[in-house]
Amino acid sequence: MKKSHIEDISLRVQPILEGRSTIAYWLGIVLVSILFGYGHYYKGPSGIIDSGLAGLILGTAYMVAGRNLWACIFAHGFIDTFGVIDAFFGWSK
DSSP, X not given: OTTHHHHHIIIIIHHHHTOOSHHHHHHHXXXXXXXXXXXXXXXXXXXXXXXXXXXXXXXXXXXXXXXXXXXXXXXXHHHHHHHHHHHHHTXXX
């Protein structure tokens, strides 16, 4: 969870703030989601797609929450925390 807020700030807010119109914001979210997915290339093709979709969901949460970054930070932290709990208990096996 420690790095989730850094990813949210650097990969969602910075590029999106450059846009002015609603269309520019949504195009920014799509572009950043692609970059976010590619940033997780070490997970393989399914990890790229999964992370890209997660980025799209978090970007949408950012916009739906009235461009409130805390929604993304808490959601990303929750996703990461659930992943650690899942790995600990072996629920995915």
